[in-house]
Amino acid sequence: MKLWTWCRKNFGLQTIRKRIFFLSKLCGGVIVLFYLLTSGLPVGQGAAFLIWFLLMLGVILLVDYLLGRFITRPVDELNEAAAHMAELDFSRPCGLKGTDEFGMLSHNLNTMADNLQKALSQLEEANGRLEAEVDQEKRRVAEHKDLADHLSHEMKTPLGIIRAYAEGLQDTGEEEKRNRYIQVIIGETERMNRMITSLLELSAMEAGAARLTCGLIGFVEFTETEAGRLLMDLPSKEFVLEYRLPAEEYQVWADKGKMEQVLDNLIGNAGKHVCPGGIIRVTLDKEEEYLRFGVYNQGESIGEEELSRIWDKFYRIGGKRTQGAGLGLAIAAGILKLHGWQYGARNREEGVEFYFYAPLHHALGSSKCPV
Secondary structure, eight states: OHHHHHHHHHHOOOSHHHHHHHHHHHHHHHHHHHHHHHHTSSSOHHHHHHHHHHHHHHHHHHHHHHHIIIIIHHHHHHHHHHHHHHTTOOSSOOOOOSSSHHHHHHHHHHHHHHHHHHHHHHHHHHHHHHHHHHHHHHHHHHHHHHHHHHHHHHHHHHHHHHHHHHHHHHHOOOHHHHHHHHHHHHHHHHHHHHHHHHHHHHHHHHTTOOOOOOEEEEHHHHHHHHHHHHHHTSOSOOEEEEEEOOSSOOEEEEOHHHHHHHHHHHHHHHHHHOOTTEEEEEEEEEETTEEEEEEEEESOOOOHHHHTTTTSTTOOGGGOOOSSOSOHHHHHHHHHHHHTOOEEEEEETTEEEEEEEEEOGGGGTTOSSOO
């Protein structure tokens, strides 16, 4: 076995150099052999030379074929593969196999192509992440600018009112008027405080810092209680209140305090936009593994292009200025997103409905809190 390995190593034809060397020696030896054989033939010298020449020509053509197979063809394949790789096309690897120099070169080229492909893929992923981060940073800067513009606009009115009434306090000595001015100043201060608190809460939810404290809630009783309380507290406006709630109680896992905010904002929004003498309808329906909450107010419909924007901070439908800073729906959306619940708004006949879907507690499996 060792002798065979030694012979193969020293006399084998695994390398191109040894193959060329063997072919050249074999060609020379065969030509000499053919010369000796033809010179001994019982023919004339010219005929013998012609036979020898034809045999030599056959040997030359055979050697040319073998050199083309062993050298020219592999070099062409390597050159073609390298040309594709130079154009960053790694989809066509070199197909040469073997243990000679060309086979090793083909293997190294394919390995290099694989490594380059992986490096390019990683670079593209890194560029994609960088572009996403740049876009996110641009959006963040734009949002900060937008927030500053809205805040300066929203704060201007209450600050102006506070200043005007504070100056009025200096100029009046009437106790009744002073008390009225003080109440206005306190009211505007509370309004600014609510706005700042709402913005802080929104920022926490957008930054992922807000957390839910979930518990099991009987959602039918919860909805009835909250809706009744909120609608009783609405400013004096004539409307017809309608309920459609299940007779059976259903339970969901949710943050009760935050869901109070959601119902407060959605029902309060309905109270602001219901037409005089119109209907406010609160509904709760079981749909498969969900409870669907809806609050409908009879009144003007919302333009289709505005339906997707009503959940944005400071957005007011049609640019109309109403009570509040346009943060209620944004906060409701943020809380519902934290819970992982679907929500939306749609135009109904002669009005608008806001809704969300609360999964029943047994549909959540072992998880008692959505986040």
